[in-house]
Amino acid sequence: MDLFAQILVNGVLLGGLYAVMALGLALVWGVLNIVNLAHGAFIMLGAYLSWHLYTYLGIDPFLGLPITAILMFCLGYAVQRGLLNLIVRAPMFNTLLITFGLEVVLTYLAQIAFSADFRTINPSYAGAHISLGPLVIPLARLMAFGVAIVLTVGMWVFLLRTRLGRAIRATAQNLVAARLYGVEPRHLYAMTFGIGIGLAGAAGGLYGTVSQINPYIGATLTAKSFAIAIIGGLENPLGVIVGGLVLGIIESLTVAYVGATFGDVASFGVLVLVLIVRPSGILGKTA
Amino acid sequence: MRASDKAGEALLAVTDLSAGYGGMPVLRDVSLEVRHGEILALVGSNGAGKTTLLRALSRMIASDGGIRFAGRDLAPMTPDEVFGAGLVQVPEGRQLFDRMTVEDNLLMGAYRRADQASVRGDLERMYALFPRLGERRRQLAGSMSGGEQQMCAMARGLMAKPQLLMIDEMSLGLAPVIVEQLMEVLATIRTEGVTVLLVEQDIHLALSGADRGYVMETGAIVHGGDAKALIDDPAVRKAYLGL
Structure with a gap:
């Protein structure tokens, strides 16, 4: 029983991190209708950025997250303005091609710049943990989970309550009406993509505190983010939390009880199941 | 009130406007003006080009010809700039x-x-x-x-x-009692200084609530003038009101 509880805790902590990884992908997908295959590569860049800030400037990975997020936001804004605005609203195939190309380029640039060696961000509290009865909760993972929840809920409040958030939702729902009411789409798309990439950067920084980083982690993270976005639905950031938790818990359980190699099988099995039973996501409305 | 100072002057002046989709001309040399503080009805049957005209005015589609609004040239503007200038559209089908x-x-x-x-x-x-x-x-x-x-x-x-509110097919699919309420709202907002361009297929409704009107047919303006006079115009009555 204790073991099961511990696995559940691990799954929940992992799920929070997964949620923030998927948040930016879901936002960009929902508003721009671009499935950004380079999303995981941006997470990877965020992780390296955080690693450099910590290793060379001594900035704590958690305190450095805002810096990582802001720099990645700027990169995202520029990529959308200079590249992706060319293909926004183009057929899905074009957007897949161009973002896949971007993923390949970013991965190999990272390999040239950072080498293929594994890196870890190891602050002094990396090995620390909190004991709750029989349960062991690693401090870094708990902090990453906390930041992930704050970011996701913050995103939800931003979309619901702010002027820019409202315009982003409006543009996702009805582009023609949004343009008629004064939304300048190229800027709005770039802001949206920037926010998505900023979140990816923050997710990367968190990932670096709990896991090893190398230039090739992007593709898997894209696939997981994609699964979470589908499980949670694109309408509501809180759905992404649900999707992240579902995936995190299922992966932890599968790894513990079936075998480490079956983790991804279970995740994507759930994805297929959700697509069959509730194509609009767990929290999504049924048509 | 600001609006009454300028009453009678043109707020929007369209001259020889032509537009179309993919080389297919829809509007042919349309000229009209909307005056400060009035309710103007633009009427015509389905397919006459009314919505295309509104799209051209909002700069959602390209066009040739002059569009001056409140002293500014709208032709080179983007939709968000037109909106910023105070020309606001309530689109057909509402687009909420x-x-x-x-x-x-x-x-x-x-x-x-x-x-x-x-x-x-x-x-x-x-x-x-x-x-x-x-x-x-x-x-x-x-x-x-x-x-x-x-x-x-x-x-x-x-x-x-808005300085000018353009409403496309306000009455379409609505019960007469609702339409009556909406027409009363238009009368109210006009007293607050908002000029209204009402685009309608329901010719009788639009002309009876408006100060002036234009009748559009296959992409061109065919009648124009005082709304009451248009309702009484034998040609309009015969063609559109079935009287």
């Missing part, structure tokens, strides 16, 4: 943000306004003008009846503080 609340829809109307501080007060003014919207402010716009959605679309347009 269906999965957003009524209040969020109205706030989107005020998206570009510089005076964000006074937006709250204007929301309350809209709820006074359309009490039904006040009751449903937290409801998703797409879940309301057609009449309520039209009210929401008009209130969203008014939240932009």
Whole structure:
């Protein structure tokens, strides 16, 4: 029983991190209708950025997250303005091609710049943990989970309550009406993509505190983010939390009880199941 | 009041405007003017080019010819700039943000306004003008009846503080009692200085509520003048009113 509880805790902590990884992908997908295959590569860049800030400037990975997020936001804004605005609203195939190309380029640039060696961000509290009865909760993972929840809920409040958030939702729902009411789409798309990439950067920084980083982690993270976005639905950031938790818990359980190699099988099995039973996501409305 | 100072002067002047889709001409040398503080009806049957004209005015499609609005040339502007200049459209089919609340829809109307501080007060003014919207402010716009959605679309347009509000097919698919309410609202907002361009297939309705009118047919203006005179014009009566 204790073991099961511990696995559940691990799954929940992992799920929070997964949620923030998927948040930016879901936002960009929902508003721009671009499935950004380079999303995981941006997470990877965020992780390296955080690693450099910590290793060379001594900035704590958690305190450095805002810096990582802001720099990645700027990169995202520029990529959308200079590249992706060319293909926004183009057929899905074009957007897949161009973002896949971007993923390949970013991965190999990272390999040239950072080498293929594994890196870890190891602050002094990396090995620390909190004991709750029989349960062991690693401090870094708990902090990453906390930041992930704050970011996701913050995103939800931003979309619901702010002027820019409202315009982003409006543009996702009805582009023609949004343009008629004064939304300048190229800027709005770039802001949206920037926010998505900023979140990816923050997710990367968190990932670096709990896991090893190398230039090739992007593709898997894209696939997981994609699964979470589908499980949670694109309408509501809180759905992404649900999707992240579902995936995190299922992966932890599968790894513990079936075998480490079956983790991804279970995740994507759930994805297929959700697509069959509730194509609009767990929290999504049924048509 | 500002509007009455300029009453009778042209707010919008369109000269020899032509436009179309993919090389297919739809509008042919359309000229018309909308004067400060009036309700102008632009009427014509389905396919006459009314909506195309509005799209050209909003710069959603390209066109040839002159468009002057409040002393400015609209031709080189983008849709968001036209909107910023005070020319606001309530589109056909309403085009609400269906999965957003009524209040969020109205706030989107005020998206570009510089005076964000006074937006709250204007929301309350809209709820006074359309009490039904006040009751449903937290409801998703797409879940309301057609009449309520039209009210929401008009209130969203008014939240932009337009100089000229262009309403495309306001009465389409709505019950006569609702249409009557909406016409009363137009009379009210006109007293507050908003000029109205009402685009309608229901020729009798539009002309009886307007000061002046234009009749459009296959992409060109064929009649124009005082609204009451147009209703009595034998040619208009014969062609459109079935009388």
